[in-house]
Amino acid sequence: MLKAVLFDMDGVIVDSEPLHHKAYHNMFNDVNINVSDSLYESFTGQTTLTICKRLCEEFNIDKTPEMLVALKRKHFKYLFDNDNDFQLIDGVLKLIQDYYNNGLTLILASSASMPNIDRIFDRFNLNQYFKAKLSGTDLKASKPHPEIFVKAAEASGYDKKHCLVIEDSTNGIKAANAANIFCIGFDSLHSKNQDYSNADKVISDFNEITYHKIQNIFSKNFIK
Template sequence: MKLPSQIKCVIFDMDGVIIDSEEIHKKAYYETFNSLNLTVSDALYKSFTGSSTINAFQKLVKHFQLNENPEDLVLDKRRRYVNFFENDPHLHLVAGVEDLIKYLYQKNITLVLASSSAMININRVFDRFNLHQYFAAKISGADLKESKPNPEIFNKAAVLGNTPKENCVVIEDSDNGVKAANDANIFVFGYANILSEGQTLANADAVIKDFKDLKSIL
């Protein structure tokens, strides 16, 4: 897909794009897996990247034919995530993303957050790093009927951003997120975060490794 000639709205994913939280998500997931005495392969875990937590545990319960309730597992994993989040002093924003957010905001480009994380986790990140002021809207995939790679979240993001999709771009670090943007017919930049394991970004319209490069494009 061709880059829009006029970009009026940028839709950000959160985990792996705004905040380097993939590692603490992974720790929280694997603590939960271990509590269930499950051996989860790298391939299975990587298939969860970009999906909502409920979607991931629904897959897990089906895969291992567990009796556990996926909703209960979500709460267990979330509790473990919060513990890591609140006690990890090294948790930080992705390099260059804060400058990019402020740059776009000053250019009066509408910013929308579209994340598979629960809204409680989105707000936790936005509170900690003082990001609320820059974003016109925030959407949690956990509140939608379908998770990424379904395009629902990006279709809604364009609506909440009050912007035609042909004037929007998405920034994603996962293949599930890229597919969701593809299917929503929105131009998508794949951000090659080295912490986002096993993501090819093969179907992204463009791939970036440094947010400084985006400031000259957007």
């Protein structure tokens, strides 16, 4: 029986990708590098520090990865504070409330930094629904490594077989697979060039996984 849901944040709870895209490209301009669309898309689901380490290696940048992280976060904070169109993804608040009201334990498992997680959770008053929030930047390995979902399942207090992950990225789905946790792939209008073939179920609307529907899906498709 399903008892806990492990949510990714970017692309699942909020579509902050446009803000991240602008912030990253402002940082790319700061350090005078040209990042292709395909390289940028490969970063999805990874921590900012992991991405900046790759950039330093790829482009032989004469700054530390930590300096690049600081530049990107400065740009993101400005955009976050000044973009009034930034909202929750359609239907996700209703889904979160549905799960919470039916007794499921909710855990956030995001590659975002904790300051960004807190900023978003405070803005949209989400802390009341979640038992714990995990940031990939606080862990040893980044998605597609399974560490974040293993830790998130532990934080829920339930065995992995009673948990599921909701993810929108190739790296996130790979991480859930590697953690051996049932995974819903959320293929939305905000998702671009991600591979959902390894998700246990793919959806495009949160109405497909309301509490009673997901319990039925989970019990039929993920018996261990």
